[in-house]
Amino acid sequence: MSPIGSSRRPKVEGRRLPRAAIEGLLLPLLGIGGGLAVWHAAVVWSSTRVFPSPLAVASGIGELARRGVLPGYIASSLLRVAVGYGLAALAGIPLGTVMGRYRSAGTALNPVVQLLRPISPLAWIPIAILTLGVGDGAAIFLIFLGAFFPIVFATMNGVIAVPAMYVQAGENFGLSAGALLWRVILPAALPQVLSGLRIALGIAWIVVVAAEMLAVDSGLGYLIIDARNAGKRYDLVVAGMVLIGTIGLALDRLMRRLERLRSVRWGFHNE
Numbered sequence: 001m002s003p004i005g006s007s008r009r010p011k012v013e014g015r016r017l018p019r020a021a022i023e024g025l026l027l028p029l030l031g032i033g034g035g036l037a038v039w040h041a042a043v044v045w046s047s048t049r050v051f052p053s054p055l056a057v058a059s060g061i062g063e064l065a066r067r068g069v070l071p072g073y074i075a076s077s078l079l080r081v082a083v084g085y086g087l088a089a090l091a092g093i094p095l096g097t098v099m100g101r102y103r104s105a106g107t108a109l110n111p112v113v114q115l116l117r118p119i120s121p122l123a124w125i126p127i128a129i130l131t132l133g134v135g136d137g138a139a140i141f142l143i144f145l146g147a148f149f150p151i152v153f154a155t156m157n158g159v160i161a162v163p164a165m166y167v168q169a170g171e172n173f174g175l176s177a178g179a180l181l182w183r184v185i186l187p188a189a190l191p192q193v194l195s196g197l198r199i200a201l202g203i204a205w206i207v208v209v210a211a212e213m214l215a216v217d218s219g220l221g222y223l224i225i226d227a228r229n230a231g232k233r234y235d236l237v238v239a240g241m242v243l244i245g246t247i248g249l250a251l252d253r254l255m256r257r258l259e260r261l262r263s264v265r266w267g268f269h270n271e
Contacts, residue, residue: 100157167180
């Protein structure tokens with residue numbers, strides 16, 4: 001390597017690394033710190049005895065951890081989301097593939113799916129409780145409904161958007177219908193499918209909280225409603241909200257990492 005090249009490379013790397021560290025770590029920390037400061041100042045300025053301060057919420061989370069109930073609340077919510085979301089993916093991806101791949105199926109099924117899609121999963125709560133009872137079944141059903149339709153439409157649109165030249169190339173190589181689906185169509189549609197899965201996961205996490213407030217007696221949603229009813233522990237109410245937001249952020253970050261895998265990264269060139 002020439003002396004000029006060796007002298008320039010450290011400078012370029014030295015400029016990029018601090019900037020990446022600031023944008024990826026320091027700026028989010030500053031934003032969180034600023035939000036906490038505004039929160040604390042608002043509580044002090046208003047002299048409210050209802051809405052807790054950040055320190056009170058942190059103390060509430062510590063209390064839940066010391067009592068040993070915090071892992072159970074979190075695990076219950078995550079388990080329900082995992083089951084309902086997994087079932088939605090297992091049903092939604094094949095249905096979306098069929099609707100996108102075969103025009104007649106899309107024409108027949110699209111009106112039905114479009115009719116059901118705008119109905120909020122929360123509107124199904126009375127029917128879910130009536131048919132499945134008060135318990136995990138009703139909550140999982142509501143999560144399934146919330147995640148199912150975004151997955152279906154993301155998959156359908158991804159399959160429709162596959163360039164015809166990809167399909168023609170696969171057919172020219174003599175691929176069967178099944179091989180064409182697995183080796184050409186689904187890999188090409190995967191970036192849009194992952195986007196739909198990420199959106200569906202966020203919706204599923206929102207729905208589980210609402211479902212747990214009405215249909216079950218465990219989980220973070222139940223923690224919020226129980227803390228309000230049992231002694232009006234608003235520090236625990238807001239603690240549950242903070243935990244929900246933190247876990248939701250972590251789940252979204254996890255899905256974004258999947259979108260950066262080598263096999264699908266090409267589909268997210270604008271990020």
